[in-house]
Amino acid sequence: MKIWKWIVTLLTLLFGRLMRRGGSVEDAEERIVPAGTPERRAENLVLVLLMLAVLAGIAFIVVYAIYPHADQPNELLGLCLGLCLALIGGALTVVAKRLVVTEELEDDYPDVHPQAQREIAEIVHESGSRITRKKLLIGAGAAAGGTLGLAALTPALSLGPLWDTAPLDMTPWRPGVALVDENGNKMPASDVVGGTFYSAFAEGVDPEDIASELVVIRLDPDKLKLPNGRADWAPDGILAYSKICTHAGCAIGLYRNPLFPDLEPKPALVCPCHYSTFDPYTGASVIYGPAGRPLPQLPLMIDGAGYLRANGNFSARVGPAWWNVREKPTYGTNE
Amino acid sequence: MLFGGLSIVAIAQAQPSSGIVRPTTEPATPSVQLGSQLFAANCSSCHGIDGKGISAPRAGAGDIMGMGPPLRGVGALAPDFYLRTGFMPLSSIHDEPGNDRVLFSDKEIKSLVAFVASLGPGPGIPQPDPKAGSLSEGMQLFTLHCAGCHQEDGEGGFVTGARVPPLQGLTATEIAEAVRIGPYLMPKFPASQISNAQLNSIIKFVQSLKNHDDNRGGWRIGNIGPIPEGLVTWWIAVPLLIIACLAVGRRFRRQ
Numbered sequence: 001m002k003i004w005k006w007i008v009t010l011l012t013l014l015f016g017r018l019m020r021r022g023g024s025v026e027d028a029e030e031r032i033v034p035a036g037t038p039e040r041r042a043e044n045l046v047l048v049l050l051m052l053a054v055l056a057g058i059a060f061i062v063v064y065a066i067y068p069h070a071d072q073p074n075e076l077l078g079l080c081l082g083l084c085l086a087l088i089g090g091a092l093t094v095v096a097k098r099l100v101v102t103e104e105l106e107d108d109y110p111d112v113h114p115q116a117q118r119e120i121a122e123i124v125h126e127s128g129s130r131i132t133r134k135k136l137l138i139g140a141g142a143a144a145g146g147t148l149g150l151a152a153l154t155p156a157l158s159l160g161p162l163w164d165t166a167p168l169d170m171t172p173w174r175p176g177v178a179l180v181d182e183n184g185n186k187m188p189a190s191d192v193v194g195g196t197f198y199s200a201f202a203e204g205v206d207p208e209d210i211a212s213e214l215v216v217i218r219l220d221p222d223k224l225k226l227p228n229g230r231a232d233w234a235p236d237g238i239l240a241y242s243k244i245c246t247h248a249g250c251a252i253g254l255y256r257n258p259l260f261p262d263l264e265p266k267p268a269l270v271c272p273c274h275y276s277t278f279d280p281y282t283g284a285s286v287i288y289g290p291a292g293r294p295l296p297q298l299p300l301m302i303d304g305a306g307y308l309r310a311n312g313n314f315s316a317r318v319g320p321a322w323w324n325v326r327e328k329p330t331y332g333t334n335e
Numbered sequence: 336m337l338f339g340g341l342s343i344v345a346i347a348q349a350q351p352s353s354g355i356v357r358p359t360t361e362p363a364t365p366s367v368q369l370g371s372q373l374f375a376a377n378c379s380s381c382h383g384i385d386g387k388g389i390s391a392p393r394a395g396a397g398d399i400m401g402m403g404p405p406l407r408g409v410g411a412l413a414p415d416f417y418l419r420t421g422f423m424p425l426s427s428i429h430d431e432p433g434n435d436r437v438l439f440s441d442k443e444i445k446s447l448v449a450f451v452a453s454l455g456p457g458p459g460i461p462q463p464d465p466k467a468g469s470l471s472e473g474m475q476l477f478t479l480h481c482a483g484c485h486q487e488d489g490e491g492g493f494v495t496g497a498r499v500p501p502l503q504g505l506t507a508t509e510i511a512e513a514v515r516i517g518p519y520l521m522p523k524f525p526a527s528q529i530s531n532a533q534l535n536s537i538i539k540f541v542q543s544l545k546n547h548d549d550n551r552g553g554w555r556i557g558n559i560g561p562i563p564e565g566l567v568t569w570w571i572a573v574p575l576l577i578i579a580c581l582a583v584g585r586r587f588r589r590q
Contacts, residue, residue, distance in 0.1 A: 182479065195517060196528060254483045254484050257521065257523070262402065265496035270494050277495045
């Protein structure tokens with residue numbers, strides 16, 4: 001009982017003080033907009049809505065923090081963020097409909113008349129006169145907006161280290177590095193047949209490395225139209241491209257291979273995320289979709305034992321776009 | 336299936352120029368001879384009377400503009416797959432084959448398969464044994480080789496230029512045949528890439544896939560990825576948002 005009294009006393013003090021500060025002295029000047037009666041209940045409603053919005057925003061951050069990266073509950077995250085946004089919207093709607101004194105003007109906005117402009121300014125100022133706890137409301141609004149912004153920015157943590165693009169310049173490829181399959185076995189060139197596509201990795205390198213994974217296909221060498229300077233990059237028509245889409249960094253998981261090319265769409269490497277489509281005959285140039293540049297090509301050679309090996313490094317920088325991505329690559333090799 | 340059965344009945348009665356043409360009296364058992372008759376009447380417009388294929392559009396039987404790949408050397412594998420799934424015959428050479436209707440009876444399919452296989456030596460019908468496969472290995476291999484297009488749940492999806500068919504309800508033989516043939520735009524996977532044992536595992540996994548009832552969002556939107564979801568966003572969600580904005584922004588005039 002004692003604690004309860006303390007709380008009541010504290011609340012009375014706090015709100016009494018805020019009330020005194022909020023209850024502003026009426027302007028002596030003549031008003032243009034009629035003074036509205038203060039609506040305490042509407043103000044309370046706005047405060048409650050904004051506080052709930054803050055809670056929803058915090059809940060989003062908490063949910064993001066407690067669940068492991070690979071197992072985020074999308075529905076819960078969406079619900080928190082959506083609630084936060086909807087509650088702020090509700091608060092603003094209540095402010096607009098119940099707290100702001102409205103007065104419609106018949107005339108257009110006077111852009112030359114200084115007197116009329118002053119009147120407009122006065123109207124705008126007076127519209128807020130109904131609000132008795134201005135600072136509290138502004139503070140609550142700022143808190144809600146700030147939490148919403150913070151919550152919306154939180155998932156950026158999933159993007160990885162900030163500003164550090166140096167690892168994207170590293171590739172494990174240099175002349176002589178062998179191509180291996182997903183089990184780590186070297187790939188004989190004779191095993192690579194047309195009509196299908198293979199994933200390959202750099203030998204002895206973490207397959208998760210963004211520059212390691214390749215998509216390997218075999219096409220008719222006579223039909224290749226590779227860019228200048230790549231004449232010997234595809235021995236026996238075997239081509240290797242980076243498997244990372246140049247648009248958003250998904251894996252090029254789709255290979256379109258027509259059974260009857262005379263009638264059907266021609267061969268293409270396709271990204272399943274946004275359907276960027278690359279023409280493997282012309283150095284993986286973009287023929288459809290949002291990707292902005294071709295897939296980087298890796299020059300290949302066949303060694304004396306018949307295995308596929310790299311014969312250099314990628315034609316361009318690997319991965320989705322970032323600033324200066326079109327600059328000539330300055331590779332280091334990450335061994 | 337019911338629809339497929341009805342359409343066969345309808346075509347058998349009506350016999351339109353684009354439908355299946357049959358000999359007036361069919362023998363009781365499958366035979367190469369029946370196959371050759373059916374082939375001449377229903378397939379040769381596109382594949383050539385001798386199965387050598389037609390490389391430029393040409394008007395064939397029933398004035399159908401025909402064009403198609405050669406069938407010599409495809410063996411029994413390809414005709415069995417294309418006819419049992421209903422991929423063939425196409426109503427137009429520009430159609431994408433889809434497993435929606437089977438127009439031949441089992442006897443006719445066996446006859447056609449025997450005839451096409453007799454055109455030249457080629458691969459036979461695979462005999463997969465999914466019971467011998469491993470479900471976990473199948474899931475890994477499916478993820479690696481198939482899920483890019485068919486999606487992890489086998490619902491299919493899109494590749495630029497084609498619809499990727501769903502995989503539920505296919506027989507083990509049909510799945511094995513598709514993997515080896517690579518129909519339409521699908522890559523083909525030779526035994527050097529996916530062994531017969533691995534194929535058994537993949538089939539076991541594919542046949543374990545069911546339509547998902549636990550759509551946590553409440554609406555499956557086809558379960559085929561970004562295109563229908565984008566359509567819902569732009570044509571349903573965005574108009575709703577605009578309506579909501581207009582409703583919120585409307586002023587109540589009090590007189």
